[in-house]
Amino acid sequence: MGESTPVRGANGRGAGSSGASPIPAVRMVEVTKRFPGVLANDAVSFEAAPGEVHALLGENGAGKTTLSNILTGLYRPDEGQIELFGEAVHFHSPRDALDAGICMVHQHFRLVEPFTVAENVVLGDHRSEGKSFFVHSPAIERRVAELGEQYGLGVHPRSRIWQLSVGEQQRVEILKALYREARILIMDEPTAVLTPQEAEALFVTLRAMAEEGKTVIFISHKLHEVTAVADRVTVLRGGRTVETVMASDATQRSLAALMVGREVDLGRSPERKQKPSGDVVLELDGVRVPGDRGGEALKGVALVLRSGEIVAVAGVAGNGQRELAETISGMRASSAGTIRVGARELHPGDPRDAIKAGVAHIPEDRLGTGLAPSLSISRNAAFKTYRTAPISWGPFLAVKRMAELARSLIKRYDVKAPGPETPARNLSGGNLQKLMLGREFHGDPKVLIAAQPTRGLDVGAIETVHGFLRDAASNGVAVLLISEDLDEILALADRVVVMYEGAIVGELDAASATVEELGYLMAGGEAR
């Protein structure tokens, strides 16, 4: 292996682009899948050829993940047909799909954390080494090491998953597919956890796999990735197939129009206010926080936020961003350093103190941290204000006023909900986010920490959330935006700080920063 270096470009495109192969590796015909209250896939059809990288493009909620879960036997379609290499198949379980040679790398990895890499790779295998009653680790480890070398997916077979970085974990997922000699590999939003450079390396691996005749189904909502790696692109919108186009014929603009259903402006928002120079509102100095798995999650973070500015924190997942947000909001106690809001020093690990000081927090885990899933909207809306009048009088709750508050938030922030007594879990992600933003603004915060505020939202909701954040900044709130989406960061932020292994390794002016520069810092490169 290694004699042919796959390159992205017209000559690297496999058999799929010529349409020469008469039998598609995968063919899905009129597949429909319903969930309670949602039509996730509505008669979706597409086909992918052997040796092709086929992209499924669509915004969040377009039905891409549901479609791939059907293809991997995790969900059963309500209607429609699946054909592999010309034969109709009916998967009753993921095992059937695996046996048919389909492997999927889920957006949330399907790994067993306390297991070693080799154990994860062999898990559920019942053909080669996995067939024996006893698990012979050395043989498996050897094979895993071989495959890793062959495809440039280096990871030690005896490492435990929880010791690995997110990027390494993704390699384990791909190794699982290679070990099983999968003919069809599905990658669901694989670059969300990677630096731009790591993503480039992943694309090389995927192209190499396609060269060998495997089919790669690449799920994404990012236009530049799709045009960079795919041979053909099937665009999904609202659970339906819009069109399948050749990647070489498509432009980002044409794909975006197909994906959203209207012409969109892809440029960076031009109206950029002059640099705000408000007072310092949030100041972190030498903040250290122990990690959940030993070691330190934050290693002496210093950060200053001024009123009216949006500061973005860029970084690959797991480099301390979550801990940073939780420490400022008091959910996590620091072991050293100070956090000041205005002149006031916060008690470490006391969320109530942070709330009183004016820290608002949109946690990345909306349902479960930011909101209690089975409680009603009106109860969730009172999270930050239930301690004081008018929501409570003495130890008692004014239940009617709680409902009134909820109703006013629902109206003002356009939350689509049947009423204030609906349980939070019945709301869509976008509406949850609007409810939470409304609640947090209601308390007139000085600082707003927004962690992954648009993850999993559709385009309309993303625009709303971005609007909220801009409004907050123009009203003098200091906004700390934590995001893994570099486009979002560059579109919204005034300044960008990059986190790597629990420390801030660089700070850039958003107006002049580039994706390459950020990616370099995110990977632990020295600031230039």
Next chain:
Amino acid sequence: MIRLERRLDQPKWLSVAVPVGSLIAAFAIMAVILAVTGHAPGHTYRQMLEAGFTGNGAFSATLLSATPILFTGLAAAAAFRMQLFNIGAEGQLYLGAVGASWIALKLGDGDAGSTPLYVLAMCVAAGVMGALWALIPGVLRAFANTNEIITSLMLNYVAGFLITYLIFDSSSYWRDVSTLQAQSFPQGKPMPAGAEWPTFGSSVVVPLGFLIGLGVAASLWMLYSRTRFGFEVSVIADSPRAARYAGMRTRRKILAVMAISGGIAGIGGASQIGDFTHTLDPTGLQGAAFGYTGIVVAALARYNPFAVCLVAVLLGGLQNAGFTLQGPDFPSGLVGVMQGIILFCALGGELLIRYRVTISRRARARADTGSAAEPAR
């Protein structure tokens, strides 16, 4: 093919229909067991109905049986609502009985006090003792993160040995050593006359303890649905991380809820002394298993304090019938088996409240409820 779909709205009528349906199903299953083991279910049920409810004086006896499990049921409901599984109501009730009998005997020694004073003192002493006993697993859970299920259960055994020791293996303050007979057949001191709790009504006799239990139920409802404390408890129950996010003090809430739960169970012990045994009776208390029955009561009532009152009367009737009918026709263990089956059916029925069960593969789900009702991912 059976499919389960989470319900987006839970119709109100379901939360009544499902428990009632569960009860009916439980009696049907029990009928099968009875028939298989050579009993006539119809006959047995008729006897039970008479002995538990319709017979002469049966309902009065049922209310007396219902009183302790009303307390333990409320105790379990109070804790389970916060996902705090205090199954130590059994031991907390023993300790309550110890405290109540102590204060009653003390007041009797001093020859002081009217019945209201006795009742108040006994409830306070019992509540404090029960709360303290419950705070042992509470503190361990709050500060050492120790599983409260096992610790609270282990303490039931310890409490059992404690009351046995007080009466059978020591010459404690509680033990009656006044007569020769009492010295060779150990028993507790009888309570002073003032410590006998009054009853109300004539055709149906309602013990004071039952009325106190109703009052506790009302207060518990108030506490959990109309106060900040109750609000915080409901958030902690649903999502501890969300509670932390909102700045709620979880540890304090664990301690408070355990104390409330144990206190209620303790008052149940006072009521046993005041309403029923009028002496500290280790054998009787341990044989009755009030604490465990309380779990059945609370679960069947879906932790709603008012429903606990209703269920306590129902299961009290069952227990009373079991007690009256004990014999070859009505083997011991039948009551426990019935309680278990009722609880199994209630648990199974819970599924129908949370999920829509579709049998056909092609069943059409409502696909058009729009974005407002999309489940979050």
Next chain:
Amino acid sequence: MSVNDSLVVVVLAQAVLYGTPLLYAALGELLAERSGVLNLGVEGMMLFGAAVGYWVTQSVHGADAPVLVLALVGAALSGAAMAAIHAFLTITLRASQIVSGLALTIFAGGLGLSAYFGAELDLASLPVTHQFASLDVLGLADLPVLGPILFDQSALVYASWVLTLLVAVYLGRTRWGLNVRAVGEAPASADAMGINVTRYRYIHVLVGGALAGIGGACFSLSIIPNWFAGDSLVNGAGWIAIALVIFAFWRPGICLVGAYLFGGLSALPSALQAHGVTIPPEFLYSLPYVMTIVVLVVVSTSLAKRRLGAPAALGIPYVREER
């Protein structure tokens, strides 16, 4: 007086005897919990297994060995039958594992099915006909100190050692064991890799129930040996077994050590009384329960520090199609 009659040796030998039911029940619970299902019904399953095991020895006639084997089979099947209720409610119907387990204890326990069963068949009035006797397999029973502790025990004890080894090898070295651990740690991952989560959970809950049933039969066929109504036959051993699993960090080998530790505490009162120690027995009887609490506190504070937790998915129903 020989060294083998000394208090220490007697207590240690009794520790093994009393620890054996704990070991069976704890290994069963460990298997269920490793698959992600907490079963709090161990006490009830043990009581019912004890009753059924005893009944088999009464209703089958023949030589000791086949009758006792049949009795164990009966106890195992009855334990598994009880566990099946829990499995159906929690795995298929997604009911709360905690409440369902408590319900199982009430249903099958000393005031429930085992009492009903015993009363219907009048077990309490039947004298013992078959019981496990100690077997001096290797002729080492007279060895000083080790003889009475390790080599003068019943077949139940020897079998429990084999079982511990089997469970350890099964979980640690075999493909099925790997799959179970995956199901308990990350059911969604196991499912995606083609492992049938539901089937694995059912099987391990049922096996867990069977072992609890055998653990119960240890009381009615070996330790007591007799049957009487009420809870006192098993007397909380099922609950201690659940605590043991936590104590053992979900490892079979440590279960064995813990079982004998608690077995020793259970054996202490009668041994001390036989040696003329006059502490009120209630204090001694309380020891295993108090020690269980102490051990749990120690373990739970150290669990937080080390990465030796419960299976990550313990107590959580697995639902694939829910979004």
